[in-house]
Amino acid sequence: xxxxxxxxxxxxxxxxxxxxxxxxxxxxxxxxxxxxxxxxxxxxxxxxxxxxxxxxxxxxxxxxxxxxxxxxxxxxxxxxxxxxxxxxxxxxxxxxxxxxxxxxxxxxxxxxxxxxxxxxxxxxxxxxxxxxxxxxxxxxxxxxxxxxxxxxxxxxxxxxxxxxxxxxxxxxxxxxxxxxxxxxxxxxxxxxxxxxxxxxxxxxxxxxxxxxxxxxxxxxxxxxxxxxxxxxxxxxxx
Numbered sequence: 001x002x003x004x005x006x007x008x009x010x011x012x013x014x015x016x017x018x019x020x021x022x023x024x025x026x027x028x029x030x031x032x033x034x035x036x037x038x039x040x041x042x043x044x045x046x047x048x049x050x051x052x053x054x055x056x057x058x059x060x061x062x063x064x065x066x067x068x069x070x071x072x073x074x075x076x077x078x079x080x081x082x083x084x085x086x087x088x089x090x091x092x093x094x095x096x097x098x099x100x101x102x103x104x105x106x107x108x109x110x111x112x113x114x115x116x117x118x119x120x121x122x123x124x125x126x127x128x129x130x131x132x133x134x135x136x137x138x139x140x141x142x143x144x145x146x147x148x149x150x151x152x153x154x155x156x157x158x159x160x161x162x163x164x165x166x167x168x169x170x171x172x173x174x175x176x177x178x179x180x181x182x183x184x185x186x187x188x189x190x191x192x193x194x195x196x197x198x199x200x201x202x203x204x205x206x207x208x209x210x211x212x213x214x215x216x217x218x219x220x221x222x223x224x225x226x227x228x229x230x231x232x233x234x235x236x237x238x
Contacts, residue, residue: 027053079135100154108198
């Protein structure tokens with residue numbers, strides 16, 4: 001976590017004014033995140049947090065009204081900090097020196113790395129928090145938009161007739177595979193497999209899409225009439 005984080009604006013927390021109070025808040029936050037990462041949401045209790053933070057219940061309630069306020073604060077803060085770190089990385093790297101293949105490889109690895117980071121625990125925090133519950137979704141949307149912008153700077157190497165659509169769709173496919181895992185087993189894809197195959201999937205879709213350009217998506221006119229051979233899924237499942 002950064003040394004000077006941007007404080008969330010909506011969480012119910014009494015903002016610390018003195019350096020000592022700020023340090024106490026940091027210990028509480030770090031303890032809560034460690035417990036969340038190691039034990040899951042059920043392990044995050046006021047007693048467990050203050051014990052790990054080597055603080056007191058009184059210090060906790062001087063800053064939060066209860067566990068739900070802590071969770072809401074964490075939900076907002078951790079994703080805001082993640083977005084700040086991502087912005088810093090964008091400005092630190094000379095992305096213009098990378099080829100499309102290198103950009104794709106980096107993008108796929110970044111998305112796949114969510115499985116090796118705290119992202120799964122933080123998604124659980126989103127679900128149990130008292131806030132909007134969309135901190136992870138907002139962060140991932142921001143990352144996908146940033147990656148899309150980077151890839152579209154190489155639009156001259158993209159053969160698809162609609163580069164914007166191709167980039168958004170291919171990145172969404174990787175992000176979906178990361179989130180849902182293998183549909184046949186319900187288990188996450190192995191990260192190395194996801195990185196390797198994801199890079200191939202995205203590159204081939206973006207750079208080997210001459211057939212897509214030669215066969216643009218057809219348009220359909222719905223006259224309300226069913227054609228012979230159409231399947232009515234309501235009949236199937238009914």
